[in-house]
Amino acid sequence: MKQQQQSAGMTCEMAQRLIALAAMTGSDPQPASETATAWAGSPRSAESAHPEPYGDAHHEPFRETRLSAGFPEAGLSGSELSELTQLNKQLSDDALFCALLVDPTLAEPAPGSMPHPGEAAASYDLGALARPEGEALAAHLATCRSCQAELAATTAFFRALAHEAGPEPSATLLARSRMRLDASLDSCECSGFWARLSQQVSFTAGRLRAAPALSSAILLAGVIAGAYGGYKAGQSAHTAEEVRYLLAPPTPEVPSVVADVSAVARDPETGMVEIRYDRLVPDVLTAPADDPSIRELLMAATENGTDPQVRNASVNLLSGNCAGVTLCGTVPVRNALLNVLATDRTPRCGARRWPASSHLSRRTWKYAMRCWPR
Amino acid sequence: MSAADAFRLPSIALPASRASAKAAPAQTLADEASRAAEIMLIREAQAGSRAAFDALVRQYDQAILRLALRLTGSEQDAQDIHQEAFLKAYRYLGNFRFECSFYTWIYRIATNLCLDHLRRRKSRREEQAVVLDGRGEELDLLGNVSDDRSGANPARELDRKVLGEKIQEALGRLTPRERMVFELKHYQGLKLRAIGEMLQTTEETAKNTLFRATRKLRLQLAEMHG
Incomplete structure (x- = not known):
């Protein structure tokens, strides 16, 4: 706050010198109506016009003061003009206090502090200022020389801009633009289905x-x-799987994964078959020859490629069972036996004749017994 | 009056007007009627009426053309922006949901096009100190400004011309956004709230931009004569 006051004081000194220099220009007073136009910013301003001058005793200082903002004037020497210009620039740079005349948002007052009356002055340019605010501003301006100078400079600046109002589009240009636009609109495919769909999207x-x-x-x-x-679909699939599992017929207990069958033997007295096989650890199963578990193990044993005895024993037992029992009619046993025959590399060309008791057909037997390799 | 006269101190003026306050209700009614008529026009145009759209165009195209001409300084570019703005408006009129006035909406389209143009030109560094007409010839901006004070005084005419050129040069040094806010406020006479809506920003931001632009212009004009 103290700094602000110092700034304001310095500004006021500069402003006094500025006004003194400006007063030397000695021009005629401006009509109030022109001022109003300048404040509005544009001679054709539609929304921010300030039709009535606020002419009372408070504003006498402004009528008496003349300010040049850097343009040569007959009443000033070159050095004075230079000083005037410099002061005007410094004022623009340093006068935070009075710059509020142009924009009240420049400085944010501390919470609870009294806003500077200059804040209201910005509304002159913004086109909305209530009467009480105007009176308060006028009272402040009557005593604050720096604000007077800033207001003067700002007003003069806008007056200068009002001279450069810019070009109004000529009637020819407007007509030409309208014709171009009409032609474009005629050829524009803006109302088709795809255009409307694109618009909607x-x-x-x-x-x-x-x-x-x-x-x-x-x-x-x-x-x-x-x-x-996803949760419901998964739950439904899980339930269906559970139901299918519960309704499925019980499967016979067979050794699960058999890695290898190491020995097959049959007790001639009891007819029981003993098979030594390996899962994770070696195991032994003893059961009748027609037991499903034995049959599964025998089929696994036919694939034993390292020990021909095991393979031959399993083939014999499987084919022997087939001879007396109908179990070998099942596809897996048949396939296992055929696989053994097909892969048997033992040369036995013309060794035997087809035994009529064989469960294999003559053709299959001959195929199995043919010389291999030739 | 010379160019320097422009910087002389005038007397103060306030916008408050008791007379205008009395006339306010009648004005409000007229505004409401006008707005209702415009809403009907927009609805008809949204329904596909080309005539209604043409009527809307006639209401605003001169202001759009003026803005584009001032900002681009070229009749050709101004025509392009004018055409593109209304074509866009026609194409996307179905999306207009009356959340703002049609005036703000069409100005928003036009200001965006102008800003794009200014940014492109800034990046190409093709700043033009003079305004070109449709045939590419130099256009005398100040020649179009009516002057009831000059009294055919050649010296004053020259001062005005010099001042105008310097103002144009200073305006050309502003950023596209500052230039846009300044133009809309100062030359189009729009309120800061409307400018904020058009540029899709807040009134406070528009005010700050206006202040920066004003300050820059004052400094630049002072420097030119310093």
């Missing part, structure tokens, strides 16, 4: 962009719905 996208909360909610709802749907 862009509009929807625009709405979503403009409403991030709504977009997030829609996305979240989609994620939740997807997760719930």
